[in-house]
Amino acid sequence: MPAKLSELVHSGQFPLFLLFVAFLTTFVVTRVITRMIRxxxxxxxxxxxxxxxxxxxxxxxxxxxxGGIMSIAVDGASPASEIAAVAIGIGTSLVLDEFAMILHLRDVYWTQEGxxxxQVVTLTVAVLGLMLLGYMPFGDDSGWLPAHLVMTVGLPVRLAAVVVCVMKGKYSTSLLGTLVPLVALIGALRLARPKSRWARRFYSADKLAHAQRRATNFDQRFGRWGLSLEDLVAGQPTSTVSSE
Structure with missing residues (x-):
């Protein structure tokens, strides 16, 4: 067994590594197959x-x-824990690949909403990668805040900001904000996308027009960058309306 792999196995990170590989591989294979079908x-x-x-x-x-039930039942015993990790990785990838469809409760797989x-898969890959490197995205590694304060105050505030970003139609901002709290907070305070649930419910006609002007300006300047990469991974959507 190679030295690096041996270190990974003995560090207790091997199931997480297998989950990461299974997740990423499944997503790539799934997207290749769905694009071939299309x-x-x-x-x-x-x-x-x-x-x-x-x-x-x-x-x-x-x-x-x-996989989840097995991982609890075997209590870390090998090789069952590794098998459970692979099952969770594959299953999670298959579910998140259709996350937008579950969210909208309709087939938006090949649309911009899809x-x-x-974006969710990209975030998950980033989080899993950071965890393999020893960084806990939802914890406090600085050591200057008590752990209980991070969990009881910091995490709920971050999650609330992320939820507001989602309601405002700022999907990319909400995903990045799960890793960088300041991004989520800024996104939650700024104007919503004009077609978002937040704008339809809370904005007056004047504020909605302001939001539309801002969104149009943003899309013209930056919107195509992110969409080009997403088009490459997911396939050209049937409609393209950027979200920041």
Whole structure:
């Protein structure tokens, strides 16, 4: 066994490493297959049974449940814990690849709204990678804040800011804000996207017009950058409206 792999196994991080690899590999394979299906190429077709399209989030949920239960039942025993980690990685990837569909409760997989799934997967890969490197995204590594204060005050404030960003249609900001709290706080305080739930519910006609002007200006200056990368990963959507 190579020295680096041996160190990883003995450090107790091996199940997390397997989960990370399984998650990333499954997402890449899934996107390749779905894009081939969309293009009508290769042997793959939509999974339809009795007229019902079974989305890959369904087996993903099953694998997540099985892996989660197994990981608790075996209490770290090898190789069951490694098998559980792989099952969780595969299942989580299949579910998050259709996260936008679950959120909207309709098939938005190939739309701009569906690219939220790619953003969520990207965030998850980043978090898993940071955890492998020993950084806990939702903790306080600086040591200057008591752990209980971080959990009882800091984490709820961060989560609230992230939720507000989502309601304001700032999906990219909310995802980055889970890693960088200041980003979430700034996003929560700034104007909402004009078509977001927050804008429709709380904004007057004048403020909505202001939000529309700001969003248009933002999209013209920066919106295409993020979309180009997402188009490369997820495929060209049927509609493209940027969200900051």
């Amino acid at each position: 293009a009508g190429r290769g042997p793959f077709r939509d999974n339809v049974r009795g007229g019902l399209h079974i989305h890959h989030a369904v087996p993903g949920i099953v694998l997540m449940a099985v 690219q939220l799934s790619v």
